[in-house]
Amino acid sequence: MNPSQSLAGAPSAPAKKTPVRSGISRDTLLVIAVTLAGFGIWELAVRWLQVPQFILPSPMAIAARVAQDFTSGLIFPHFLQTLVEVLAGFLLATVIGVGLGTLVALVRTVERVVYPFVLALQTVPKVAVAPLFIIWFGFGIEPKIVTAAVIAFFPILVNVIAGLKATDPRRLLLMRALKAGRWTTFCKVQLPGMLPYLFAGLEVGIIFAVIGAIVGEFIGASLGLGSLVIQRQAGVDVAGVFSVLFYLSFMGVALNLALRWVARRWVFWERPTDAVSA
Template sequence: MRLPRARTVRERPELLLVPAVFALVVLVWEFAVPAFGVDDYLLPRPSRIADALWTQLLDPLFWRHLRVTLLESLYGFLLAAMAALVLGTVIAQVRLIERTFMPYIVAFQTVPKVALAPLFVVWFGFGMTSKVVMAAVIAFFPILVNVIEGLRSADADRIQMLTVFGAGRFEVFRMVRLPSALPFIFVGLDIGIVFSILGAVVGEFIGAKEGLGYLLLQTNYNFDIAGMFAVLVVLSVVGLVAHFTVRLAQKRFVFWAEDSRVTGSA
């Protein structure tokens, strides 16, 4: 059993380095805070954060806040993904539509999304809808760009060959453009799902009665800095789970891209 473990560590040293770096940072943080005389209300020690996290995990109200943020993020991500896939496909296929609408999309992307959050609250209310729209708006553009670039990355020779053999536009899209675009699409989905969490929390900052963003504001008002760090830890875990979920789906549906990357690196 020792040889496979040693070989695994040699091939993937991050399996050892990631937890080692985490443990080192936590230990340095734990002992550096009292050593430099930093007050807990400015920078709590990891042990205090762990206590606050455990207290929140035992509170049923915390799980209600978590559920709300997860639903807002998921609905916003799905809305952004569907809109970006449809619009990106149309833009990549029709140059006139790209030249007509892409400047407006880019101009809208340059607007700070935090500035739009109050408008969404006014338009859609303090409920979940405004947070879903906020999450979708933030997640939309990276998915859209990757869809367009992916569809355009298709091999021109393969497209020409299929066209010569009588394949129509739909057959070319299904057999060449879409498979070539899938690695790009999953990159956009990976970015978008993390951005959707950010958008949901930003929306909760502006106006909400529940959610992790609302809980962050409450702990801030109460000067519960350890509680704030505990919520941030939960948000980080949620982001990591979302990221690895998309990566697992990518390995499942775009396995040929993984194989070609491994072959090319060898």
């Protein structure tokens, strides 16, 4: 018998099956356990030390207030107002950050002339600038959007610049050898390499946008989660303040996770190791 025929007739080895992970990961269980332990210690300490509710309420009292704000519907108009400010400011910061970052990275003159002024403006405390936005734009939604955009702008800008400057020089040489134009080189090589850095900056920028919107509402607003914090702080409603902080944390985490989901679908090939986070 021909050896090749004997090999062909032999049964093939069964393919190895890759194990399928199911259930909750160990890290997630550890986070849940630590969180529950922390809340348990907090609850016992407040009860044992008899801490007054107007100083530090117990987790159970805060959870009851969170549920009350939700069932009564009181939190929804404030939540939606802050969400609109955050998204609008984040969109404005993204447009300006991507546009200016691209110019700084690709045009040497813009980098030498404009970028030092951007760095100088970044050193100015944004809380000190927010009252000026109230004077310039009034007490409407505009100063909150501008404040959110100003705070979220810088991490997006820096990551765009870092992503474009991190382009592999060999790829650029290849595009030059193929007689590709600057626009083709940007779309085919520089833009795909910059996207992981961009999304890393966006994940940080969306959190900064939440902070910026709240800072703007602290200065002057009648609607929004920041104004609700000021109202409850004036009434010494500490449990109510913690309830607002819970909804603020929920907003920030949800927006950050949404951006990470988009990044996994659109920028699936790599994640940057040296992206700028702040």
